[in-house]
Amino acid sequence: MIDVIRSLNDVINEFHLKHRRNIFLVMNTPTQLSDRLPENVPGPWFITDACIICGLCDELAPGIFRPLEDFSFNHVYHQPVNDEEEELAREAAESCPVEAICRE
Numbered sequence: 001m002i003d004v005i006r007s008l009n010d011v012i013n014e015f016h017l018k019h020r021r022n023i024f025l026v027m028n029t030p031t032q033l034s035d036r037l038p039e040n041v042p043g044p045w046f047i048t049d050a051c052i053i054c055g056l057c058d059e060l061a062p063g064i065f066r067p068l069e070d071f072s073f074n075h076v077y078h079q080p081v082n083d084e085e086e087e088l089a090r091e092a093a094e095s096c097p098v099e100a101i102c103r104e
């Protein structure tokens with residue numbers, strides 16, 4: 001019985017080593033797993049329905065991100081138009097805990 005468990009454990013470890021990179025890539029491509037919210041204003045920056053409305057992005061860049069009226073998600077209500085705003089949006093995207101902020 002112990003031999004069977006050891007063999008099974010070896011198989012699991014081998015699978016994990018072989019596929020870890022693929023699992024990591026899938027988990028870190030939010031646009032493949034979630035949808036762009038239609039409420040985002042047109043433009044390169046958008047928030048997906050992965051948003052958990054933690055409030056971080058509208059705190060970091062209140063001129064770009066804000067909650068929807070029903071507080072279901074945050075969205076982009078103003079597209080960055082200069083380097084300073086681009087940097088704020090990038091900083092918010094890097095800080096988003098669920099990687100819901102994307103740029104085309």
Ligand code: SF4
Pocket residue numbers: 047050051052053054055056057058065074092095096097098099100101
């Ligand atoms: S930082 Fe991310 S999760 Fe938090 S409100 Fe903004 S988009 Fe949503």
